[in-house]
Amino acid sequence: MHERLILVVYTVVNRPMNDWRRIVVHADMDAFYASVEQLDDPSLRGKPVLIGPNSYRGVVLTASYEARPYGVGSAMPVAEARRRCPDAIMVSPRIGRYQEISRQIMQIFTDFSPSVEALSLDEAFLEMSGSMHIFGSPERIGRKIKDAVLNATGLNISVGISGTKYVAKVASAHEKPNGLTVVPQSSAEAWLAPMPVSRLWGVGVKTAPRLHAIGLTTIGEVAAADLRFLVHHLGSQGAHFHALAQARDPRKVNRIKGARSLGSDRTLHKDISAREEIEIHLRRSAERIARRLRARDYMARGVRIRLKTNRFVLLSRQQQLSKPTDTADDFHVVARQLLDHLIGQGPFRLVGMAVFDLSWRHDPLQLDLFADGTIRKLETTMDKLAARFGRDVVIRARDLGRSGTVSGPGVNLDFLDEREGERVTRPER
Amino acid sequence: MKFSLNREALLRPLQQVSGVVERRQTLPVLANVLLQVSTDQLSMTGTDLEVELVGRVPLTGAEAGDITVPARKLMDICREIPDKAEIDFELSGSRLEIRSGRFRSTLSTLPAVDFPSVDRAAVELSSSFDSKAFKKLLDSTSFAMAQQDVRYFLNGMLIEVGEGMVKSVATDGHRLAMSQQTANTTNEGVKQVIVPRKGVLELQRLLNELEGDVDIAIGANHLCASSAEYTLTTKLVDGRFPEYERVIPKNGDKIVYADRQELRQALNRTAILSNEKFRGIRVNFSKGVIQLSANNPEQEEAEETVSVEYDGESLEIGFNVSYLQDVLGILESDKVRLTVHDANSSALVENPDDEDSVYVVMPMKL
Numbered sequence: 001m002h003e004r005l006i007l008v009v010y011t012v013v014n015r016p017m018n019d020w021r022r023i024v025v026h027a028d029m030d031a032f033y034a035s036v037e038q039l040d041d042p043s044l045r046g047k048p049v050l051i052g053p054n055s056y057r058g059v060v061l062t063a064s065y066e067a068r069p070y071g072v073g074s075a076m077p078v079a080e081a082r083r084r085c086p087d088a089i090m091v092s093p094r095i096g097r098y099q100e101i102s103r104q105i106m107q108i109f110t111d112f113s114p115s116v117e118a119l120s121l122d123e124a125f126l127e128m129s130g131s132m133h134i135f136g137s138p139e140r141i142g143r144k145i146k147d148a149v150l151n152a153t154g155l156n157i158s159v160g161i162s163g164t165k166y167v168a169k170v171a172s173a174h175e176k177p178n179g180l181t182v183v184p185q186s187s188a189e190a191w192l193a194p195m196p197v198s199r200l201w202g203v204g205v206k207t208a209p210r211l212h213a214i215g216l217t218t219i220g221e222v223a224a225a226d227l228r229f230l231v232h233h234l235g236s237q238g239a240h241f242h243a244l245a246q247a248r249d250p251r252k253v254n255r256i257k258g259a260r261s262l263g264s265d266r267t268l269h270k271d272i273s274a275r276e277e278i279e280i281h282l283r284r285s286a287e288r289i290a291r292r293l294r295a296r297d298y299m300a301r302g303v304r305i306r307l308k309t310n311r312f313v314l315l316s317r318q319q320q321l322s323k324p325t326d327t328a329d330d331f332h333v334v335a336r337q338l339l340d341h342l343i344g345q346g347p348f349r350l351v352g353m354a355v356f357d358l359s360w361r362h363d364p365l366q367l368d369l370f371a372d373g374t375i376r377k378l379e380t381t382m383d384k385l386a387a388r389f390g391r392d393v394v395i396r397a398r399d400l401g402r403s404g405t406v407s408g409p410g411v412n413l414d415f416l417d418e419r420e421g422e423r424v425t426r427p428e429r
Numbered sequence: 430m431k432f433s434l435n436r437e438a439l440l441r442p443l444q445q446v447s448g449v450v451e452r453r454q455t456l457p458v459l460a461n462v463l464l465q466v467s468t469d470q471l472s473m474t475g476t477d478l479e480v481e482l483v484g485r486v487p488l489t490g491a492e493a494g495d496i497t498v499p500a501r502k503l504m505d506i507c508r509e510i511p512d513k514a515e516i517d518f519e520l521s522g523s524r525l526e527i528r529s530g531r532f533r534s535t536l537s538t539l540p541a542v543d544f545p546s547v548d549r550a551a552v553e554l555s556s557s558f559d560s561k562a563f564k565k566l567l568d569s570t571s572f573a574m575a576q577q578d579v580r581y582f583l584n585g586m587l588i589e590v591g592e593g594m595v596k597s598v599a600t601d602g603h604r605l606a607m608s609q610q611t612a613n614t615t616n617e618g619v620k621q622v623i624v625p626r627k628g629v630l631e632l633q634r635l636l637n638e639l640e641g642d643v644d645i646a647i648g649a650n651h652l653c654a655s656s657a658e659y660t661l662t663t664k665l666v667d668g669r670f671p672e673y674e675r676v677i678p679k680n681g682d683k684i685v686y687a688d689r690q691e692l693r694q695a696l697n698r699t700a701i702l703s704n705e706k707f708r709g710i711r712v713n714f715s716k717g718v719i720q721l722s723a724n725n726p727e728q729e730e731a732e733e734t735v736s737v738e739y740d741g742e743s744l745e746i747g748f749n750v751s752y753l754q755d756v757l758g759i760l761e762s763d764k765v766r767l768t769v770h771d772a773n774s775s776a777l778v779e780n781p782d783d784e785d786s787v788y789v790v791m792p793m794k795l
Contacts, residue, residue: 322578322601334579364707366749367791368602369676369775 019163019184022129023138024253026160026168027109027145029122030177033098034064035155037091048088052078057267057349061093065177098122101153108148112141115253125165127253142180162188164249166201188247193220200241210234211241219245262298263354264288271310273346275339278307282335283328283396285353290328291383293355299324299363300355303334307342308350315342323366324359329375331355430466430494430520434486436510436529442473442484442658443504445638449475449482449631450500456545461497463544464518464525468493474544475500480628481547482635483660495541498525502536547651547662554590555646556614560656563643564636566597569608569786571629572755575601582668585625588652590614590645598673604752605673605789606759623670624652628663635661677789678775681768685714686738686781689765692719693757695733699723700750702731709795710750714769715743723750746772747795753778756788 029035033051038044048067052060060081063072070085082088102121109116112135115127128141135141142159149157156178160171163185170192171181183191197203197211197219214233216222222230223245230238243249264285272278282305293300304318317338321330335353382394446462454460454477463474471486510516510529517528524535567586575583578601587598596609624632632654636643639656646653654661696710703710703723713720717739722732746769757765762780769776778788 319579320577322575323603330579337579364704364709364747365794366603366707367773367794369600369605369789369791370602370671 019186020129020132020138022163022185023127023131023141024162024165024168025113025126025128025141025145026165026172027124027126027149028158028160028172028176029105029149030156030158031062031064032122032155033062033093034067034091036098036101037094038064039154040097044089044091048072048085050078050081050085050088050090051093052081052090054078054090054092055267057269063088101155104152105149105157108145108152111148112145117253125168125253128161138182138184139180142182146178146180162247164188164247165251165253166244166249167192167247169201170195170199185247189223189245192245192247193218193223195219197222197241200244202237202240202244207234207237260358261302261304261354261356262289262292262300262358263304263352265306265350265352267308267350268348271347271349272351273348275343278339278343278346278348278351279336281351282339282353283332285351286328286332286335287379289353289355290326290331290379291386293326293358294380294383297361298358299326299361299365300331301325301357301359302355303331303338304354304356305335305338305342306350306352306354307346307348308352309345310347310349312349313345315345317341318356320357323368324357324363326361327376327379329379430464430492430496431518432466432471432488432491433515433517434471434488436507436512436514436516438486439471439516440504440507441638442486443507445635445659446473446475446482446484447500447504448634449477449480451477458497458539458543458545460499460501461539461544462500462503463495463497463541465495465541466491466493476545476547477627478545478547479625479664480631481662482631483662485658494520496520496525497539497541497544498536503527506534506536547664549651549653549662550649552646552648552653554614554616554620555644556590556595556612556616557642557644558595558612560636560639560641560643562610562612563595563645564633566595566608566610567629567633567636569759570597570599570606571633572759573599573601573604573606573788574626574629576626578602582623582666582670585623585666586629587621587623587670587673588647589619589621590616590647591619592617598670600671600673600676600789603749603791604755605676606756606786607673607677607788608786610785620647621670622647622652623666623668624663625666628652628661632661632663635659676775677787678768678770678777680774681770681777683714683739683741683744683769685719685767685769687719687735687765687767688737689757689760689762692735692737692765693754695721695735696750696754696757699731699733700754702729703750707793708749708751709747709793710753711745711747711795713743713745714739714741716740744769744771746776747793748776748790749793752790756790759788760786 034049037049037051046066049064050060050067051062052058055078058078060072060074060076060078062074067085067088072081072085098121106116106118109124109126113126113128117125135144138161142161145159146157149155158172158176158179160168160174160181162168162171162183167183167188171183174181195218197216198208200219216225222241227239227242230242266281301321301324302318304316306314306316308314319334319338385394450460459477465472468491469488471488472483474481474483506527507516514529519526523538525538527534527536571586574586578584583601589596593611593614594609595612595614598607644655650665652663652665699710699721700723702725704725710721710723717736719735719737720732724730756778760780762782764781766779766781767776772792775789775791778790780786
């Protein structure tokens with residue numbers, strides 16, 4: 001009897017809101033780095049601002065909304081961006097500051113939902129299913145999140161809400177900046193229909209022409225297409241696009257704590273091809289990365305190296321480790337093994353390294369029979385020395401006299417986050 | 430080159446030899462099997478440059494010759510030919526003709542001279558072992574070998590041959606398995622070699638087939654196992670295996686005796702709700718019982734109490750449950766002895782009636 005009563009109440013509450021059996025929120029800061037700089041420095045407000053290294057060989061990380069009408073966007077070479085928008089003010093990135101604000105934002109998100117999946121410093125999914133009795137309608141949920149972020153940081157965030165991750169993400173970009181778009185599941189397919197296929201998750205510069213070639217230019221056309229036809233032309237991806245186009249996306253919001261990868265790319269001021277020279281960069285990267293990991297209590301279980309040739313071909317190799325680690329020594333050993341596969345395809349203009357598959361140091365940790373912790377002790381001691389006396393106070397004997405080639409004016413582009421196959425320096429919508 | 434033989438005589442050795450051939454190769458000829466025919470013997474060789482396996486079959490009235498043909502296709506054809514059928518092979522031009530009954534086919538070939546062989550330095554030690562006993566030696570420890578570990582010397586098995594004994598040791602850094610047995614080896618001192626993972630797996634597969642003795646010969650960079658029908662040669666891993674004796678715990682002061690099957694089944698049940706990524710499980714030792722408990726990120730939980738012989742103080746240790754399951758699956762005894770010290774020290778798992786195999790499992794910090 002008792003159980004039956006509860007069941008009745010449940011159906012009464014939910015029947016008029018059948019559209020919101022699932023509520024997924026995608027929240028994305030507007031021109032994040034640029035907005036932070038404009039917030040901190042009033043003289044930049046209302047002006048075109050480019051965040052990026054002050055070098056003609058680097059790329060723009062973020063362009064403020066004032067700069068965008070000039071056709072300037074993220075990942076554009078700095079030289080090109082300055083040509084298009086000569087009045088733009090170049091500002092060097094302050095990743096530490098962005099991380100600080102990111103932590104505030106993520107904290108706010110967790111006030112709304114226990115399931116927050118951070119995609120990058122300034123972007124996350126929130127699972128809000130069943131929370132209408134706490135926060136009200138989806139519109140009210142979105143408004144509350146926007147207000148909370150604005151009150152805490154002084155910055156605008158765009159929010160999209162729907163019944164799936166995919167539609168929520170499209171919705172958040174729909175009315176940027178400072179947008180709030182709510183798309184009930186029942187009208188999601190129709191809402192997507194007129195959009196170009198490039199808005200399908202996973203359709204990029206390579207796949208879009210393939211869809212055009214088989215006569216599909218809008219998402220609605222993909223939704224209406226025969227599944228077998230799509231699979232025939234695109235393989236299993238075809239089925240995936242078909243489902244997305246029909247607003248079907250069963251993926252759950254995964255609570256991922258913090259970042260997915262951490263690394264640094266360095267565009268060199270002079271192309272190099274000698275193994276020893278590349279290795280020095282990799283070792284320096286390994287040390288930087290390990291230090292940053294330890295500072296955040298992260299461990300990583302994957303290592304990736306990236307080399308860009310002087311003909312702008314980006315080569316990359318990665319390897320999974322048998323268990324997470326946070327020592328530069330481990331990363332460097334793997335990076336050197338990976339380099340074996342790529343060496344000889346140079347000269348290279350960019351050397352990068354990243355670690356991925358991040359976990360907390362406080363996650364369950366398998367103890368090792370042989371590692372006695374000496375290397376980690378050495379490295380944490382060096383961390384302390386660096387913190388007290390500056391980064392270059394200790395240097396590996398091997399690198400004595402070679403540091404000149406390393407700490408030249410090359411541009412170092414540290415990043416904390418990337419989505420699968422995509423950099424944080426992605427083009428913003 | 431021309432020879433005939435019965436499908437049954439050919440198929441088993443051909444399957445063994447083809448097993449060594451990798452599906453993806455760096456050289457086209459590595460997809461092939463080398464056929465060397467003399468008047469009274471066919472010898473077939475497959476290799477991936479690290480492991481090489483030769484299988485021999487007696488022939489009568491053959492015409493000699495050497496050639497290589499695609500291993501997988503040859504094996505698939507022979508498998509599909511009816512039981513007990515005679516199969517005729519003849520090299521004509523650059524094709525190998527295969528006939529059986531009304532079936533006829535021609536396979537492409539590559540010259541035998543292009544077929545690479547594994548380097549063998551001078552043999553430094555050779556001895557004969559009972560093949561079933563030697564197989565048991567490998568089977569007792571191979572599960573603990575690392576896989577694609579950065580510490581490449583762990584991606585294999587240490588074989589240690591001393592006077593009158595042979596030992597196998599495998600470890601992935603998280604757990605270690607060691608097994609030894611008496612042997613009629615006569616060398617002085619101790620010879621240690623690391624056999625790569627694939628070499629161990631192929632050797633185990635081969636020993637399944639063998640009856641009687643297997644001859645083991647060890648050189649500076651290879652190990653060779655041979656019988657009348659087969660010769661398996663594997664390169665060795667050039668590296669230093671960690672000092673395994675050092676990590677076999679001596680300070681264990683808390684000793685537990687449990688029924689192996691009962692504990693194993695309880696672990697199997699509890700493991701289902703452990704975190705899929707970390708596989709962590711809590712093991713609580715107290716007087717007369719072990720309590721196992723696990724939970725996953727969905728907050729699903731499992732726990733079970735197992736009666737044991739234990740009279741020490743209470744203690745909780747976290748483990749990767751898979752490592753305990755592996756050991757309890759390999760042991761064959763009714764009882765199992767666990768020796769532990771504290772939550773940060775390695776645990777010893779043994780058959781109480783068999784001093785020859787030792788299993789060490791490092792705990793997990795949960």
